Amino acid sequence: MTKRFFQLSVVFAGMALLAASCCNKNEVATTSENNGEAAINTIMQRKSVRSYTNDTIASEVMEKLLRSAVAAPSGMDVRPWHIVVMTDKSKYDEIFAGNFNMDKFKQAAAVVIFCADTTVTRAPRENPNAPAVTQPNQIWRDDMGACTENFLLAVEACGLGAVWTACYPFHDRMDPVAEYLKLPGNIVPYSIVPVGYPAGEEEPKDKWDADRIHYNQW
Amino acid sequence: MTKRFFQLSVVFAGMALLAASCCNKNEVATTSENNGEAAINTIMQRKSVRSYTNDTIASEVMEKLLRSAVAAPSGMDVRPWHIVVMTDKSKYDEIFAGNFNMDKFKQAAAVVIFCADTTVTRAPRENPNAPAVTQPNQIWRDDMGACTENFLLAVEACGLGAVWTACYPFHDRMDPVAEYLKLPGNIVPYSIVPVGYPAGEEEPKDKWDADRIHYNQW
Numbered sequence: 001m002t003k004r005f006f007q008l009s010v011v012f013a014g015m016a017l018l019a020a021s022c023c024n025k026n027e028v029a030t031t032s033e034n035n036g037e038a039a040i041n042t043i044m045q046r047k048s049v050r051s052y053t054n055d056t057i058a059s060e061v062m063e064k065l066l067r068s069a070v071a072a073p074s075g076m077d078v079r080p081w082h083i084v085v086m087t088d089k090s091k092y093d094e095i096f097a098g099n100f101n102m103d104k105f106k107q108a109a110a111v112v113i114f115c116a117d118t119t120v121t122r123a124p125r126e127n128p129n130a131p132a133v134t135q136p137n138q139i140w141r142d143d144m145g146a147c148t149e150n151f152l153l154a155v156e157a158c159g160l161g162a163v164w165t166a167c168y169p170f171h172d173r174m175d176p177v178a179e180y181l182k183l184p185g186n187i188v189p190y191s192i193v194p195v196g197y198p199a200g201e202e203e204p205k206d207k208w209d210a211d212r213i214h215y216n217q218w
Numbered sequence: 219m220t221k222r223f224f225q226l227s228v229v230f231a232g233m234a235l236l237a238a239s240c241c242n243k244n245e246v247a248t249t250s251e252n253n254g255e256a257a258i259n260t261i262m263q264r265k266s267v268r269s270y271t272n273d274t275i276a277s278e279v280m281e282k283l284l285r286s287a288v289a290a291p292s293g294m295d296v297r298p299w300h301i302v303v304m305t306d307k308s309k310y311d312e313i314f315a316g317n318f319n320m321d322k323f324k325q326a327a328a329v330v331i332f333c334a335d336t337t338v339t340r341a342p343r344e345n346p347n348a349p350a351v352t353q354p355n356q357i358w359r360d361d362m363g364a365c366t367e368n369f370l371l372a373v374e375a376c377g378l379g380a381v382w383t384a385c386y387p388f389h390d391r392m393d394p395v396a397e398y399l400k401l402p403g404n405i406v407p408y409s410i411v412p413v414g415y416p417a418g419e420e421e422p423k424d425k426w427d428a429d430r431i432h433y434n435q436w
């Protein structure tokens with residue numbers, strides 16, 4: 001009986017392991033396939049969220065958003081971004097004295113200001129072997145667009161909501177921010193992003209328009 | 219013995235089911251939690267890929283990339299993008315006569331040209347109640363940055379590789395593209411993105427620098 005019990009144990013333990021392992025295999029296959037799909041879904045589900053609950057954002061969640069932001073591509077790897085995270089609502093009237101929608105800002109758990117260094121120190125584009133000089137960075141704005149978009153996608157991925165608010169190149173918005181933060185002359189406030197947990201049920205827009213896609217010619 | 223066998227069967231079948239069901243529970247919990255994590259991983263894993271296999275890109279995969287691109291946010295919902303997908307390599311010498319890395323382009327299954335309408339027809343910003351007029355769109359470049367970044371993230375999510383190549387504002391690159399495509403005067407070629415299946419093992423960069431993050435002050 002002991003031997004028989006042992007044999008049966010082996011058979012059924014094997015079945016148990018097999019069941020568990022099949023399940024694991026399925027999980028791995030599904031997760032691996034769905035890794036990409038989940039990212040595509042996040043891109044397709046991102047929407048502008050303009051009203052928020054009173055919930056605050058845990059610091060480790062905010063760090064995840066910020067790490068995503070600075071993982072953006074950057075021309076010549078210059079990484080022009082500086083990011084200011086505002087949570088002190090008592091300062092908002094002063095810092096956002098431009099024509100922003102202040103209600104939106106005051107509801108948000110945080111308002112994130114994406115700033116850019118508009119200069120770069122390197123050899124001139126026309127003469128890559130010449131000594132490095134400090135000069136205007138002609139593509140900082142493109143890096144900042146990618147940086148802001150990465151942040152917005154991470155916001156969506158974390159179940160938060162946000163809305164990209166243009167700051168640059170509108171001086172009525174930029175100047176009070178630059179003045180309040182005492183930004184160095186080469187640093188401009190590029191975009192302003194209130195972020196918090198969504199209070200409503202905003203839906204993404206379907207922006208697909210086949211007429212905007214061209215193959216091998218205009 | 220038959221009864222004993224039956225009892226053991228029940229016990230071990232139960233164990234097998236338990237193992238499978240725990241695993242299933244884990245899978246569901248993990249997958250749901252990991253939806254967001256997968257998107258964050260895609261953002262963190264995106265890298266510039268500059269060499270590609272000979273594999274072509276299925277049209278439904280390319281459409282997924284393009285749908286992701288145009289899901290980008292757009293200031294005032296203007297959606298300034300037009301996207302030209304080039305696969306006809308016989309045209310590359312002419313269209314990319316600027317100082318591009320042509321080797322990179324010729325290896326890629328497709329070279330995608332993100333173009334922008336630099337004008338918008340609407341009321342002036344200073345006077346939202348005035349009649350609509352065609353005027354420069356002051357923020358098309360920001361929308362195009364988000365559009366290009368969405369495309370690059372979808373590329374990463376689909377197991378493809380690509381590299382953002384600046385075109386605007388460099389006239390030595392823009393002019394041959396605009397001339398070859400006979401772009402209308404209000405349309406500029408913004409970014410050029412070769413895309414294909416990665417031939418190498420490029421790794422993402424760790425760009426985190428805590429000194430670039432500021433809280434409530436510069």
